[in-house]
Amino acid sequence: MELRHLRYFVAVAERGGFTAAAEHLHTAQPSLSRQIRDLEAYVGTALFERSSRHVELTKAGHVFLDEARLTLAQAGRSVERARQAALDHSGRLTLGFVFGVEAEQLMRVMSTLHGELRHMQLILHTQSSPMLITELLERQIDVAFIRPSSHTQGLNVRTLRSEKLIAAVPADHALAKQTTIRLTQLAAEPMIGVPREQAPVLYDAIQEYADRYGVALQPVYHSETLMMALSLITSVGGVCLLPEHSALIFPKGVVAVPLVEETPLLELALAWHPENRSSALAAFINAFLGKEPQS
Structure with missing residues (x-):
């Protein structure tokens, strides 16, 4: 059995017949049929139920289809990895x-x-x-x-650092003049939240922090990236909880203020x-x- 047998088999199964599969593979239908018969002989059981109008997978064929797809996918990854390895000389x-x-x-x-x-x-x-x-x-x-x-x-995974949460606020906001902020002070502010699917670690840290101190933070806006969050802070006057090292790239219109309560730590790793x-x-x-x- 060779990889071409698996490709032919998958093509017939996915296209529901030998004619369509032969056209897709750019091969003659008699040759394709012969290859499938050889494959069935090798496996030792029928993979298709044939009639004058339809070709359907047998129970064994359904099982074999899943495995054939996995094998072809793995073969494709092996080729790609080999090609990538060949590029190593270029750095x-x-x-x-x-x-x-x-x-x-x-x-x-x-x-x-x-x-x-x-x-x-x-x-x-x-x-x-x-x-x-x-x-x-x-x-x-x-x-x-x-x-x-x-x-x-x-x-x-090599951890590079752990960092606290800070409050990012507009530079002209009253909270920006404080040396520290209590979490309760943010409850009444228009919060900028992060979607969990985009930043689950940050999302969970903020939720844990708010739950620990019994503060309900209700995001009015949601930002998928740091740049979007900073833009919302300056444009709509929102407040956001962010990792403290993000303050290194804050624009002039955004100020980082430490939080009074102990916050969860966020790790950055390579x-x-x-x-x-x-x-x-x-x-x-x-x-x-x-x-x-x-x-």
């Missing part, structure tokens, strides 16, 4: 940033790429942390700055797939973590 690295972190970490990343790494081809990608984790697990990117969660199981054998990845990880200060 290609795909690096992901969780929203809002690229501005503060990019300079560090670029300062890492010196000496033997100065010719590395760097591809930058900004996305939500959940999406970055999925892309790392599926080997679509090499390494990423993420917010660790239970979904990072299976990845190498993550990569343990089976990624890219020499470019290994060189970057060693150089970056070797110069990363302890937090």
Whole structure:
């Protein structure tokens, strides 16, 4: 049995007949029928029920279809990984940033790429942390700055720092003049929330914080990115709870004010797939973590 037998079988199953499958595969129908008969002989059972008008999967055929699709998908991934490995000599690295972190970490990343790494081809990608984790697990990117969660199981994760929550308020707001803010003071303010599907770690930290001190925070606006949140703060006068390091890129119209109550800590980490054998990845990880200060 060869991969072409599986491709032919899947084509017939998905297109509901030999004629349509033959046209899709650009092959002759008699040849396709012969290949399927050879496959059934190899498996030892009928995979299709044939009639003059219809071709339907048998019970065994349904099971075989699921496995065939998995095998073809795995074969495709193997080819892609081999091609990616062939690019290692060029020093290609795909690096992901969780929203809002690229501005503060990019300079560090670029300062890492010196000496033997100065010719590395760097591809930058900004996305939500959940999406970055999925892309790392599926080997679509090499390494990423993420917010660790239970979904990072299976990845190498190195925590870079832990940070508190701060209140981001308009510079002309009365709260901006205070040295600290109590959580209860935010209850009456137009809050800017974050969707859980985009930033689950930040969302859960804010919920835990509010629940711990019995304060009901009702978001009036929702922002999918840090830039959108900062824009809402300056344009509509909203208030937002954000990781404290995000203040490094606040515009002049936004002020970060510490919170009185102890807040949950948010981690920022560098993550990569343990089976990624890219020499470019290994060189970057060693150089970056070797110069990363302890937090």
